Amino acid sequence: MPMLPIPAFVSIVLGYLALRSLLSGGRPLLVMLLAACAGQSLLVALVGGYALEGLRPALPVSATLIPPLAWITFRDALVRRATLRDALPHAAAPAFTLFCRLFAPQTLDLVVPLVFLAYGVAILWQLYRVSEAPLARLEAGGMPVLIWKALGWALIASAIGDGLIALALRAGHAGWAGWLITLSSSLALLFVGLLSVSPEATGPDDEARGTAEPELSNAEIAENAGILARLDGLLRREEAHLDPNLTLARLARRLHLPEKRLSAAVNRATGENVSRHVNLWRIRHACKLIEGGASVTEAMLASGFNTKSNFNREFRRVTGAAPSQWATVAHGSATEPAIADPDRSFRAR
The missing domain is CATH 1.10.10.60 (Homeodomain-like)
Incomplete structure (x- = not known):
């Protein structure tokens, strides 16, 4: 009886989520992120589970598509609708990875984890420093912030997993590396996919975080009260x-x-x-x-x-x-x- 590798199962789940999101009118970037995670998991299954070594060179390049897509999807969902101009600079990550794959393959063990780490930290930093989420659904409360924080940490965890895989290979423990690749990539991709498809992922609250407000003048207090009265009048x-x-x-x-x-x-x-x-x-x-x-x-x-x-x-x-x-x-x-x-x-x- 043929066995289904774990990454293949993860790919099927993520592919189903991507198709369901597409058919239900989900955001294109969200569908692309799910499809990228599903495709990466499928590549891992074909290389690790079915020994299709000809596909191995594509793994690092396709992997570094995911963090930029996660970042663009995050920004599009919560902060500002993404444009082609916004997205194009982030093509540098997979393009640089392709360059390294062709001309400096020994650097990939460092480049791939750094891409995941950089984008994971970027998402967490953005959530920490911004006080506004103008595209948020107000009904969603604070749950979306938690979801995207978890996704940022998932990218960082994937970077740590890639680092452990590189260490295992350098130490001559190829068997360990195989298991680490299967488990870390599958869990990270599944986690990213499930988090991003959550209905709450596109609506954090607009709660202001930060330091104490300076004392307001009477004019500022009156202006704020006027804006509040206008809002209440609208509602x-x-x-x-x-x-x-x-x-x-x-x-x-x-x-x-x-x-x-x-x-x-x-x-x-x-x-x-x-x-x-x-x-x-x-x-x-x-x-x-x-x-x-x-x-x-x-x-x-x-x-x-x-x-x-x-x-x-x-x-x-x-x-x-x-x-x-x-x-x-x-x-x-x-x-x-x-x-x-x-x-x-x-x-x-």
């Missing part, structure tokens, strides 16, 4: 918060403000990020629906939430109670528990 008038795909960029465009200015004003005026402020409006709307007789699920879907976990978390944060408790009280079937008033924050302003 009240157009009910934009009911759109589950709402982003900071869309809100900023409607208010004719830079994304950073809107985010900073909300943060300074309320002490919270735009995501939490919008979710406050969403929970307020959900409470009214539940009080009107809607089920918890109906209220969740009609208030701009896609996931029950995020809805439950935000509902408890705003009201101090679970949605089921609120529904029980609203329908008058139990003694009222101590539940915070979701309108309190609005009246306080």
Whole structure:
């Protein structure tokens, strides 16, 4: 009975995810990243599992396609839509690897891990230093940041795995190297693929991170309050918060403000990020629906939430109670528990 190598199995899984993403209208860059991971895993299977040595020279070049694609996909999903002009400079990584393969193959043991390491660190550094994610879905909360951090660490882990493989080969432990290639490449590629296809991967929150804000002047305080009032007016008038795909960029465009200015004003005026402020409006709307007789699920879907976990978390944060408790009280079937008033924050302003 023919055996299916682990990398071949990983390739099938990633290929399926790429095809599913393509057919469901997924972002082209995401499909390309999944396809690149699937193709790399297939090459590893053909070389390591089926001894097709003629394909071995392609392995390092195809491997160094993945980190630049991960970086471009990350930027396209969270920060700014990628253009051909943005992407072209990153072709230098696989091009340089091809040059090394042809003219200095002894350097590949250093070049390939460095490419993975550099892009992994770049993703982590970008997540650390930026305070805005204008393309983020506000409903997604903080989960996308965790997903992309994990993907950055996966690239770094792959670099470490490549380094261990090179050390094993130099030490004469070819058997160890074979197992390391199979396990490290398969796990890293599968991890990158599964993380990137997560529905939350394209929407971190816009929470500002960083040092304490300097003391604001009265004029700045008034300006921030004015921007917040404009935002609340927009949400009240157009009910934009009911759109589950709402982003900071869309809100900023409607208010004719830079994304950073809107985010900073909300943060300074309320002490919270735009995501939490919008979710406050969403929970307020959900409470009214539940009080009107809607089920918890109906209220969740009609208030701009896609996931029950995020809805439950935000509902408890705003009201101090679970949605089921609120529904029980609203329908008058139990003694009222101590539940915070979701309108309190609005009246306080």
